[in-house]
Amino acid sequence: MAPLPNPSMHWIALQPLSPEGVDLPNDFVALGWWALQFSPKVARVNVGMGVAAGEVLVMEVSASERLFGGRTRLLACLFQSQGPAVPVKYARGSTSLIAISRLALTPNPSAPNRDLPDAAPRVAPDDLPLETLAAALPHLGTLARVGCTRWGELRALPRGGVVRRFGLDLLDALDRAYGLKPELYPWLVLPEVFEAKLELDHQIGAAPALMFGAQRLLKNLQLWLQLRHNGVLALELGWTMDARRNTATQGALTVRTAEPTQDIVHLQRLLGENLAHTQLPAPVLYLHLRTLQTEKLAGKSASLLIEDLQKGDSLHQMLERVSARLGTDSVLQLQQRADHRPEHTQSWRPVFDASKFIAQNQIKTGARGIKGSKNGSSGNQNAPTAFSATSQDHQLYPTWLLTKPMALLVKNSIPFYLGPLTLLAGPQRIEAGWWGPAADDGDCALRDYYIARNLQTGLVWIYRERLGGVAKSNASDTPWYLHGLFG
Amino acid sequence: MSPSSSILLQDIDDVWTASELATSQGKVIPTGSPELNAQLPDGGWPVGALVEILQDQSGQNDWRLLLPALAKTTGVLTLVGAPHAPFASALAGQGLNPHRLLCINTDMPSNRMWATEQALRCTEVTAVLAWLPLARAEQLRRLQMSAAEHSKLLFVMRPVKAQNESSPAVLRLITSNPAQGDALLVTIFKRRGPPLAQTLVLAARPARLGALLALGDLSTPCSMEEKIADASIHTFIEKLSTLQRAGIAPGRSSRFSVL
Numbered sequence: 001m002a003p004l005p006n007p008s009m010h011w012i013a014l015q016p017l018s019p020e021g022v023d024l025p026n027d028f029v030a031l032g033w034w035a036l037q038f039s040p041k042v043a044r045v046n047v048g049m050g051v052a053a054g055e056v057l058v059m060e061v062s063a064s065e066r067l068f069g070g071r072t073r074l075l076a077c078l079f080q081s082q083g084p085a086v087p088v089k090y091a092r093g094s095t096s097l098i099a100i101s102r103l104a105l106t107p108n109p110s111a112p113n114r115d116l117p118d119a120a121p122r123v124a125p126d127d128l129p130l131e132t133l134a135a136a137l138p139h140l141g142t143l144a145r146v147g148c149t150r151w152g153e154l155r156a157l158p159r160g161g162v163v164r165r166f167g168l169d170l171l172d173a174l175d176r177a178y179g180l181k182p183e184l185y186p187w188l189v190l191p192e193v194f195e196a197k198l199e200l201d202h203q204i205g206a207a208p209a210l211m212f213g214a215q216r217l218l219k220n221l222q223l224w225l226q227l228r229h230n231g232v233l234a235l236e237l238g239w240t241m242d243a244r245r246n247t248a249t250q251g252a253l254t255v256r257t258a259e260p261t262q263d264i265v266h267l268q269r270l271l272g273e274n275l276a277h278t279q280l281p282a283p284v285l286y287l288h289l290r291t292l293q294t295e296k297l298a299g300k301s302a303s304l305l306i307e308d309l310q311k312g313d314s315l316h317q318m319l320e321r322v323s324a325r326l327g328t329d330s331v332l333q334l335q336q337r338a339d340h341r342p343e344h345t346q347s348w349r350p351v352f353d354a355s356k357f358i359a360q361n362q363i364k365t366g367a368r369g370i371k372g373s374k375n376g377s378s379g380n381q382n383a384p385t386a387f388s389a390t391s392q393d394h395q396l397y398p399t400w401l402l403t404k405p406m407a408l409l410v411k412n413s414i415p416f417y418l419g420p421l422t423l424l425a426g427p428q429r430i431e432a433g434w435w436g437p438a439a440d441d442g443d444c445a446l447r448d449y450y451i452a453r454n455l456q457t458g459l460v461w462i463y464r465e466r467l468g469g470v471a472k473s474n475a476s477d478t479p480w481y482l483h484g485l486f487g
Numbered sequence: 488m489s490p491s492s493s494i495l496l497q498d499i500d501d502v503w504t505a506s507e508l509a510t511s512q513g514k515v516i517p518t519g520s521p522e523l524n525a526q527l528p529d530g531g532w533p534v535g536a537l538v539e540i541l542q543d544q545s546g547q548n549d550w551r552l553l554l555p556a557l558a559k560t561t562g563v564l565t566l567v568g569a570p571h572a573p574f575a576s577a578l579a580g581q582g583l584n585p586h587r588l589l590c591i592n593t594d595m596p597s598n599r600m601w602a603t604e605q606a607l608r609c610t611e612v613t614a615v616l617a618w619l620p621l622a623r624a625e626q627l628r629r630l631q632m633s634a635a636e637h638s639k640l641l642f643v644m645r646p647v648k649a650q651n652e653s654s655p656a657v658l659r660l661i662t663s664n665p666a667q668g669d670a671l672l673v674t675i676f677k678r679r680g681p682p683l684a685q686t687l688v689l690a691a692r693p694a695r696l697g698a699l700l701a702l703g704d705l706s707t708p709c710s711m712e713e714k715i716a717d718a719s720i721h722t723f724i725e726k727l728s729t730l731q732r733a734g735i736a737p738g739r740s741s742r743f744s745v746l
Contacts, residue, residue: 311610312637315563318609322591322602330602332590334575346575348590358611360586394580395693399550401574424703451699458547458664484574486696487551 009179010062010071012078013099014090015054017108026196026220027086028055032188033223034084035059038074043185047100047134056103058096058185085219096185097177098125101132101151125178126152135173139166151177194224194291203242203283207275210239210287214271217289222264225294231260234292237271242285253278258316258353260295266317273324315358319351333357340432341445342401342483396428396451398461398484405481408462415462415480419454426450427464449483459486505681516640519555520689527658528679532556535638537631539656541647545570545618548662549644550578551671551691553616558582560640562613565589565606568599569618581693596621600630607633607641614640628655650676669700 014035016027028044035042041060061074068074079090089106093099102123128151130136130143136154142165148154154162155174162171175181196217204210214237225232238252255270313321323331332348339345351357408415415421427448434444446466453459461484515531517524524530532538532553542548546569557564564587566573575585589612591602596619603617607630617630622645634641647661659677664670671691675683690697 312608313605313610315609315611318605318612319589322605326591326593326598326602330591330593332592334585334588336575336585342574342576346572346585348572351589357589392580392695394576395695396699397574397577397580399554399574399577399581400546400571401577403572425699453669455666457544459669484577485546485571487546487548 008062009060009094010065010092011058011060011094011096011099012090012092013096013103014057014059014084014088015103016084017087017089026198026216028057029196030220030223031057031084031086031088033190033220033227036188036190036227037082038068038078039064040187041185042188044188045096045100045185047104056100058099060096094125095177095179096183097133097173098128100134101128104132105129126150126155130154133173133177135170139170142166190224190227194221194294195288196220196290197286197288199286200284203285205280205283207278207280208272210237210275210284211268211272213287214275214289215268217287218264218268218271221267221289221291222262225262228294229297230294231262231297232267232291232294233257233260235267236290236292238288238290239280239284240286240288241282249281251278251280251284254292257320259314260297261317262297263317266313266321269321270324273321276325319357323351328352340430342397342430343403343405344433346401398459398486400485400487402483402485405463405483408480408482410478410480413478415452417454417460417462417482418456421452421454421460421462423450423452424459430463431466451486457485460484461486514638516556516560518552519559520691522687522689523673526675526678526683526687532640532642533657534640535635536641536658537627537634537654537656538640538642539627539649539654539659540642540644541650541659541661542644543647543663545620545644548664548671548691549616549642550581552662552673553642554578554581554583557614557640560613561587563587563589563609563611565591565612565615567591567603567606567615567617567619568593569616580695600626603630603641604633607637607639610637612639614642616642616644618644620646622649624653624655631655631657 014031016031032042032044035057039059039061041063043058045056045058047054047056061078065071065074068077089103089108091099091102091106093102105123105128130149130151131140133151136143143149143154146157148157151174154170155178159171162174172181176183198213198217200213204213217237221232221235234254234256236252236254238250240250253271253274255267255274257267257270261267319331328350331351333351335347335349337344337347406417408417408421410416427450430445430447430449432445434446447463448466449461449463451459452462460482462480462482465479465481513529513536514534515527515529516534517531518527527533540549540552550573558581564583566588569590569592573585573588573590575588578585578588589606591599591606593599593602599617599619600622603615603619606612606615615634619626622643627643630641630643633639643656650659650661654677656677657679658675661674661676663672663674665672665688669690669692671689673687673689675687692700
C-alpha cells in the first residue's frame with residue numbers, strides 16, 4: 001500500500017457561515033486578511049458544485065506552529081483569542097483536499113460560537129466519500145457503478161487504468177490529496193490600495209447613520225493597515241444612491257490626518273464629526289471606503305520609565321478632532337510679523353499644520369511617520385528667539401489686545417471707557433505703515449499710546465490718533481481708541 | 488494627669504486639626520508671589536485639580552495672577568473661550584513663549600466644555616485656561632476628574648455670582664481691584680484647609696511696569712496707608728531707588744514720561 005499522507009503539513013479549511021444580514025464578499029476578503037496574520041500561505045479555493053459548494057479558504061500553518069508555541073496553542077489563538085470576526089466552520093487535515101473534504105462533512109453548527117471544539121469528524125482519508133473530491137465530481141456515476149465510493153477504493157484501482165479511463169486530472173488530484181504531489185495555490189496577496197464596498201440593508205437618509213456601515217469598513221481597513229505596516233494619511237468615504245429610485249448620484253467625504261495612523265477609533269471619530277455636518281440629498285444604498293494616501297509607519301519608541309509613559313491623545317489627534325467639530329477657524333496659533341503696529345505684530349491663524357506647531361514648540365512627540373521624524377527637528381528655529389530681544393520693554397505692553405481698536409467717547413477732552421479714564425503714563429509714539437499703499441498693508445498708523453486707568457477695569461492701553469502728522473491742538477477733536485487691557 | 492505625660496494634639500504627626508492647611512496632596516507649581524504661596528496648601532497651584540477664579544469681568548486679572556506660574560512651565564498652553572486675543576509681545580516680555588499658546592474660540596457653552604475636556608486629555612498640553620461663565624457643577628466635576636487623571640493644570644474663570652453655587656473645585660478665589668491703587672485683591676474662600684479670612688493684597692505687576700506706575704505716584708501695595716498727596720522728599724527718594732532697582736535710570740529719555 002502506498003504510504004499515508006505526510007503528517008508534517010497542517011492545513012485548515014475555513015468557510016464562513018452566513019446568518020442573515022452578513023455581507024458575504026466583504027467578510028470573505030476580511031477573513032482572508034485575518035488568516036494572513038497567521039501564515040503567508042492562504043488561498044481561496046472554489047469548490048464548485050457538490051456537498052461543499054462555494055468558496056473555501058485554506059491555510060497552511062505548519063510553519064507558524066513554532067512561533068505560536070505549538071499546535072494546540074496556535075489553534076486556541078486562531079479560534080478563541082484572536083478569532084475571526086465572522087462565525088466560521090473549519091476542518092483540519094494533512095493536505096488541503098483532506099481538510100476540504102472534512103469541512104464538507106462538518107455539520108453547520110446550529111448555534112455558532114467560537115468555543116466549539118473541533119466538530120469536524122476525524123475521518124481517515126481512506127474513508128472520505130468521493131463526492132467531496134472536486135476532481136471526481138464529473139465521474140461520480142461511473143465510479144459508483146464500478147464500486148468506488150470512498151477515496152481508499154479509488155486509490156486501490158490501478159493507476160494506468162484510472163488515467164486512461166478518467167483522465168490525468170483525477171489521478172493528479174488523488175496524488176495531491178494523499179500528499180504525494182505538492183499542493184500549490186495562488187496565494188492571497190494584500191492589495192496595494194484598500195478599497196471596499198458595502199451594500200446597506202436599507203436606505204439611509206441621515207448622514208450620521210452612515211457611521212454603522214462605515215465602522216464595518218473601517219474594521220477591514222484596520223486589518224489591512226496592520227498587515228501592511230502602514231498608516232493612513234487620507235481616506236475617502238463615498239456613497240451612492242439607489243440607481244432605480246433616484247438619478248444615481250454619488251457623494252464622497254475625504255478625511256485627512258497629519259500623521260500616518262493606524263488608530264481606527266480616531267478615524268471613526270473624525271468621520272463621525274464630518275458626517276454630522278454633511279447633508280445627504282437622497283437616501284443612500286451603497287458605501288465604499290478607499291485609501292487615498294498611505295505611508296509606512298515608523299512605530300512609537302516607548303520608554304521603560306514610568307513617568308515617561310504618557311497616556312492620552314496626541315496633539316495631532318486633538319487638533320484634528322477639535323477642528324472637525326468646531327470648524328478650522330476655531331483653533332488658532334500665533335503667527336508673528338515684524339511690524340511696529342501692535343495689531344500687525346501678531347496674527348492668530350488656524351492650525352493647519354500640526355507638525356509645524358509642534359516643531360515651533362520643540363515638543364517631543366511619540367510616533368511619527370518616517371518622513372516626519374526627518375523634518376521635525378529642523379522646525380522653525382527663528383520663532384522663539386525673536387521674542388527674547390527687548391523683553392524688558394515688552395513688559396509695558398498690555399496682555400490682552402483688541403483685534404480692532406475701539407473708538408472711545410470723549411467728553412471735555414477726557415476719554416471715557418466705563419467711566420472717566422485718567423492717564424498715567426505716556427506717550428509712546430508709534431508711526432508705521434506710511435510706506436505702503438493704503439490697500440496693501442493696512443493703514444498708516446500715527447498714534448500716541450498711553451496707559452490709563454479707570455475704576456471698573458483697571459489699567460487700559462489707549463491711543464490718540466495723530467491725523468495728518470500734526471497733533472491737533474484742539475484736544476476735543478482728537479479721536480481716542482482703546483487698544484488693549486492690562487491683566 | 489501629670490503635665491509631663493500630657494501630649495499636645497498638635498505634636499502628633501498623624502493628627503490633623505481643622506485649622507491647618509492640607510499638605511502633600513500632590514504636585515504644585517509655585518505661583519510666583521510669596522504671599523500667595525504661603526496661603527495655598529503645599530505652596531502653589533495644584534496640578535491635576537480644578538482651580539476656580541471668580542472675577543467681575545472676563546480677562547480683568549487673569550494674566551496678572553497666573554502668568555508668573557505659567558511662564559515656568561513648558562508644553563502647550565490652551566486658552567478656551569478667551570475674552571480677547573492675547574498680546575504675544577507682552578506675554579513674551581514676562582517670560583512666556585507665545586508660540587506655546589493654542590487658542591480655541593467658540594461661543595457655545597457646550598462646545599467650550601467639550602473643547603476643554605479634549606485639551607485636558609492631550610498629552611502635550613500642560614495647562615488649560617477656560618472661560619466658562621455658564622458652567623454647572625456636574626460639568627466642572629467632569630473637568631476636575633479629567634484634570635486629575637491626566638495631571639494637568641486647569642484654571643476655570645467664572646463670574647463672581649458663582650460664588651454661592653457649590654463647585655467641586657479644590658481651590659476657589661475671587662480677584663478684584665481696589666478703588667485706589669493698582670493692587671490685586673485675592674480672596675480665597677475655598678481651599679484644602681480653613682478658608683482665608685483676610686484678603687490678600689498683591690502687587691502682581693511685571694517689574695518694569697510696576698516701577699513705571701510707582702513713579703507716577705500710584706501707591707504700591709505695601710504702602711497703601713500712605714496718602715497719595717504726600718510729596719515729601721523721602722517718598723521721592725524712595726521712588727527713585729525703586730526705579731533704579733528695576734533698571735530704569737531716571738533722567739535718561741525713556742519712552743514713557745510720567746504725567
